[in-house]
Amino acid sequence: MSNSTLLTTIYKKLEEIDHLQGVMTLLGWDQSTMMPAAAAAGRAQQRALMASLLHTRRSDPALLDAVDTLAARSSELDLDDRIVVRELKRDCDRARKLPSEHVAERARTAAESYTAWKSARPRDDFASVQPFLESLLALNRREAELIGYQTEPYDALLDAFEPEAKIAEVGPLLLRLGEKLSKLIPQIQQRQADFRPLSPFELTIDTQMELCRLVCERIGFSFDSGRLDATTHPFAASPGPGDFRITTRFRPADPLSSLYSTLHEAGHAFYERGLPASHRSSPLGQSVSLGIHESQSLLWEDVIGRSEAFLEFLQPLLAAVSAGSFSPDPRALWERVNVVQPSLIRVDADEVTYSLHIVIRMELELALLNDELSVKELPSAWDDRYRHYLGVTAPSVKDGVLQDVHWFSGAVGYFPTYSLGKLHAAMFYEQMQQELPTLDDCIRSGNFTPLHQWLTDNVHQHGRRYSSTELVRRCCNSEPNEDALIRYVQQKFGLD
Amino acid sequence: MSNSTLLTTIYKKLEEIDHLQGVMTLLGWDQSTMMPAAAAAGRAQQRALMASLLHTRRSDPALLDAVDTLAARSSELDLDDRIVVRELKRDCDRARKLPSEHVAERARTAAESYTAWKSARPRDDFASVQPFLESLLALNRREAELIGYQTEPYDALLDAFEPEAKIAEVGPLLLRLGEKLSKLIPQIQQRQADFRPLSPFELTIDTQMELCRLVCERIGFSFDSGRLDATTHPFAASPGPGDFRITTRFRPADPLSSLYSTLHEAGHAFYERGLPASHRSSPLGQSVSLGIHESQSLLWEDVIGRSEAFLEFLQPLLAAVSAGSFSPDPRALWERVNVVQPSLIRVDADEVTYSLHIVIRMELELALLNDELSVKELPSAWDDRYRHYLGVTAPSVKDGVLQDVHWFSGAVGYFPTYSLGKLHAAMFYEQMQQELPTLDDCIRSGNFTPLHQWLTDNVHQHGRRYSSTELVRRCCNSEPNEDALIRYVQQKFGLD
Structure with a gap:
């Protein structure tokens, strides 16, 4: 033919x-x-x-x-x-x-394990999920053998989420990042001692939703081609062309968390929307990797969303949705949404300590996969790593090794993509600032067009044309590295 | 095998x-x-x-x-x-x-005709849709020949919506109904001259929606297995087992129309929910005909929803959603929601004059199908019939022959099912009242369980086990006829 x-x-x-x-x-x-x-x-x-x-x-x-x-x-x-x-x-x-029997067995085991984890977590019961995790690890090892690899079984798994990535590069990169961030944390906290962050405040759920919608509209998330709804776990989904839906959730103790969750998911949606629509069904119209996807959500949530410029942009919107009754000083607001504090729960972590949670998980899953650590030893190894990197210890496994669903639903090799996303976000932003010298002013004044244009031209429109590493190289004239992120943190907190 | x-x-x-x-x-x-x-x-x-x-x-x-x-x-x-x-x-x-070429041609023509109708209606332009209606009629005639019939081509079309029904029975039945109703209307209007109905009032959209939800809950529409949303055109849909969704719409001039629309769709949903779930995918778990489906919606919307007992039940709910500020006298409310007044638009008609709109359409489509009337003559025949049955004349075709989408999307033989539904609703209600002598008291006190039980036992649970005629016969010990509906109207308005 x-x-x-x-x-x-x-x-x-x-x-x-x-x-x-x-x-x-x-x-x-x-x-x-x-x-x-x-x-x-x-x-x-x-x-x-x-x-x-x-x-x-x-x-x-x-x-x-x-x-x-x-x-x-x-x-x-x-x-x-x-x-x-x-x-x-x-x-x-x-x-x-992957033979269909393997795929079916993996799916079945993952489903059983997920159910076991759901019931074990509130009971603080690691022992009851231990056998499931052992089975899932064995299945992941088998999968690595079936897929094949050069030297590291881990590569075969990582590749499913971050095509072409190798742990021989990603591993040392994230470890360097972890070390450098660890050293910065005490300096940041010293700096924060002088901060006078905005006092705790309240916003009704309706007001929060109104704020999220207003911000969405102002940053260019069009409701003609999208929706924003509330769910327990926020996500972004595109059920078809011209259809980009995101969700957020509300936390009583933190009335801005719904906004940051919205910004995160909007970042994912912008990426999907920016992929070339004419190639929607082919790899040219699909996202290149989880790491790049996460770079887009973290760029909006953290790098942009927690910047001084953005908080100045946000102030009048807060005033508008609260009918003038709430119009906090942008600097005090900045200090509030940028508190750095080592803590136990990954999903609640600030943007600086977050990557340490990832480094811990990557180290542990590598050790598990390579049989250097048994599942039985995992809880104590977990606590040991948390003491080392974050100086905290979970009072129980519920907020320790059982906190994330990933391993218990069989995903090994997924976690690094979160930190790769963070690295890439910082690299893209640094490059963008060089190419768009008035970027901060644009954000401050609510003009997000140049930012969207840059992201579409440099990241979104390429689909899977380049690997993630190649994409970063083309955008930033550099291999993926931790320097931009470290510079970003130093600059943000005025460190040397 | x-x-x-x-x-x-x-x-x-x-x-x-x-x-x-x-x-x-x-x-x-x-x-x-x-x-x-x-x-x-x-x-x-x-x-x-x-x-x-x-x-x-x-x-x-x-x-x-x-x-x-x-x-x-x-x-x-x-x-x-x-x-x-x-x-x-x-x-x-x-x-x-039906050869697939015929099905495809019909679907294509219907889609084109629908588009033409959408644009022609606001322009009052019958001429531009005339050729589409002619094509659709020709396709309907061809379909009747393909399906086959004994004496009346119309039967082949009617059968798609009301299996086993014959125009030789349905036609005279609806004509008798039309004649009898026509005679009652002046008597009702005379009676209404003494009424002092509730003055016009307003309810915000939010209050209306709250009322609709509250009523849904109280009449047994569970939100654990259902939803209520707002759409331009209300409908009921079941996207799966345990999933019964209805919608309503809001009309500024009539703040209770959203409630009656909700009751209508809830009636459809109750039928779907009452079908035997264990037979969901087979005819035993499917609705028997459009006429029976409509009997369930009209039973809830009109027969129950506009009864004195229901309006007494409704009063405290109106008070609740308006925080006590709106608690109308039930009789005055009854007089308001039971105004009988011949008018131009079918979907806005009261429950008495409604069937006359249907009789007009049935007469006309029979004449069209049997070549006794040309499409070109249709607008003037329409006006003639409206003058005859309702004493009104549309100022233009927009509110005349172009008001309904049915013919312009190819549906011929559909309209009679609306009036059959009305007849059946009255028959079911009369029978129910005999078997449940305290029914009105139950409704008044918000106990809808006996009503649901009766409908499930007598109508819903049978699926397509019996034809609609047989189902009515079994429930009511009688052939479908107009008497129960006439008695219902006479009783309601205290006529002789």
């Missing part, structure tokens, strides 16, 4: 897969936001059916054969088609290495 | 069809309630794909063959299986008579 026939086959099948994927996304979004409780069992059956329809199409021999054939004729293709075929070949090869 | 093997095949395939149908319903619900505007084009593609997946399964030769084989061995089957096979055979035979 001719190249053009094969390409037509591929693009047609990708389009159908994209439609089904959109439907799947809607089923999940609705379940988290709108669905009444009694519908859960029926929804699970609908999702299972749709997943099997998707799987059938993704493993359609006509698609796989076309990809294999064209991959072998790669040099004959146009550049864009060549990239599409390269990425599809990558996906197909990975999928083909 | 053995009967049990064939039955297993059938039930398995029906289950998959049900899951896909649920997904389709969710795509539509989301589109009407939640979806951002820019997502429309993508959603259309997703729906088209899902429709084609559904069509493939519904016309799966393995399913059709199993149905045909078992239909021929019907006497060997258990009663329930026999009914399932009988109804599936009915559906399959109808579907097989």
